[in-house]
Amino acid sequence: MPDIENALGSLSEPEMRIETRRFGPFTFRLGVDGSALTLPYQRVLDAHERFNASPLSQVARQLEREVVASSIFGTNSIEGGTLTEEETQQVLDLDPAQVREEEKLRAVNLKAAYDVAQQAAMTPGWQLDVSFLQTVHAAITRHLTHAYNQPGVFRDNPKAIKTHVGSQAHGGRYQPPQHGHDIETLIQALVTWHRRLEECRVPALIRAPLVHYYYELIHPFWDGNGRVGRVLEAALLQASGFRYAPFALARYYLAHIDDYFMLFNRCRRDAKKHVPYPHTPFVRFHLEGMRVSIDRLHDRVNQIVKLLLFESHVRQLHDEKQLNARHYTIISQLLAAKEPLSLAELRRAPWYQSLYLKLTDKTRQRDLRHLQDLGLVTVDREERLWPGFVPVQKASAGRIK
Numbered sequence: 051m052p053d054i055e056n057a058l059g060s061l062s063e064p065e066m067r068i069e070t071r072r073f074g075p076f077t078f079r080l081g082v083d084g085s086a087l088t089l090p091y092q093r094v095l096d097a098h099e100r101f102n103a104s105p106l107s108q109v110a111r112q113l114e115r116e117v118v119a120s121s122i123f124g125t126n127s128i129e130g131g132t133l134t135e136e137e138t139q140q141v142l143d144l145d146p147a148q149v150r151e152e153e154k155l156r157a158v159n160l161k162a163a164y165d166v167a168q169q170a171a172m173t174p175g176w177q178l179d180v181s182f183l184q185t186v187h188a189a190i191t192r193h194l195t196h197a198y199n200q201p202g203v204f205r206d207n208p209k210a211i212k213t214h215v216g217s218q219a220h221g222g223r224y225q226p227p228q229h230g231h232d233i234e235t236l237i238q239a240l241v242t243w244h245r246r247l248e249e250c251r252v253p254a255l256i257r258a259p260l261v262h263y264y265y266e267l268i269h270p271f272w273d274g275n276g277r278v279g280r281v282l283e284a285a286l287l288q289a290s291g292f293r294y295a296p297f298a299l300a301r302y303y304l305a306h307i308d309d310y311f312m313l314f315n316r317c318r319r320d321a322k323k324h325v326p327y328p329h330t331p332f333v334r335f336h337l338e339g340m341r342v343s344i345d346r347l348h349d350r351v352n353q354i355v356k357l358l359l360f361e362s363h364v365r366q367l368h369d370e371k372q373l374n375a376r377h378y379t380i381i382s383q384l385l386a387a388k389e390p391l392s393l394a395e396l397r398r399a400p401w402y403q404s405l406y407l408k409l410t411d412k413t414r415q416r417d418l419r420h421l422q423d424l425g426l427v428t429v430d431r432e433e434r435l436w437p438g439f440v441p442v443q444k445a446s447a448g449r450i451k
Contacts, residue, residue, distance in 0.1 A: 081321060159189055166185055188202035204271060221314070240264055255340065381437070
């Protein structure tokens with residue numbers, strides 16, 4: 051990864067001014083203060099290095115599945131999607147050909163767009179081009195209802211219909227280019243400008259959010275622009291060696307949705323007022339999102355690895371006859387619950403009651419104490435039962451009763 055001060059400090063401002071037929075002049079510029087971004091940039095690289103050193107190969111399939119579902123939930127929710135994260139995962143597990151409901155199609159389409167982006171990003175020598183944007187958009191909006199949108203086709207507004215972006219609640223409304231020729235000209239210019247940034251060795255952590263920002267200013271399609279912009283950003287990051295986090299970033303944007311929308315407008319207004327380095331706030335926001343996303347992924351990898359080791363340890367104890375069938379069932383059910391169970395809930399559970407239909411309370415207590423002695427369960431002060439690999443604060447020193 052290049053050093054940001056070397057990458058940006060020696061550059062003259064890579065600026066490209068485009069004259070359009072009707073929208074007027076449109077200028078692409080770097081607009082970032084390298085010295086102000088050095089620390090957040092380095093923090094992302096440090097987090098990325100720690101993440102890459104974690105045992106990713108052991109958990110790659112599960113991590114990929116979780117990241118895709120979480121990211122699709124995040125980016126879909128930003129655009130008003132109503133599926134929960136659990137519902138999103140359930141939809142993604144379906145055969146796409148069977149999905150007909152529009153809300154579910156949005157999730158399936160996003161998965162198809164992610165596949166397009168990941169395939170491109172993993173292709174050696176891949177470069178951003180106009181057809182990539184059109185392909186991603188076509189995947190995202192396929193079979194979705196819209197009065198004017200055509201998958202993969204740029205807007206060309208009739209005189210009576212004006213497109214606006216943003217809202218007064220998030221810093222104001224903006225009217226992007228309205229005419230098809232202007233939009234096509236600016237999208238091709240965006241691709242050309244991005245290649246100039248690459249030639250100037252501007253790091254992907256800087257390039258990606260800027261391309262995202264300018265893409266949203268152009269707003270080339272009738273529908274799906276936000277989703278395309280976030281997939282575009284993720285593809286540029288993944289092509290530069292960042293794994294998982296580029297798509298996980300959508301959850302950070304959702305969690306900070308007001309800042310996300312406000313910063314687009316702030317940067318646009320500051321650029322119009324010729325404020326020095328107008329894009330620094332948005333890029334800093336993006337860098338913080340990457341750091342947080344990578345750190346969360348690192349923590350999740352550690353959790354999954356601990357779970358795998360715990361499950362292996364439980365199987366070994368069962369094979370060695372240190373655990374009986376009841377012990378094994380209790381641990382399996384506790385892991386399946388994905389959250390702690392109170393002792394009261396446990397004792398009311400039908401599956402638990404069926405284990406002890408013909409056994410005494412002393413046997414039930416002895417089983418739980420045995421699991422506690424082996425370190426396979428922990429009870430906190432609120433009498434909730436946790437799997438033994440989960441660190442529990444203020445754990446009760448008492449015995450299970």
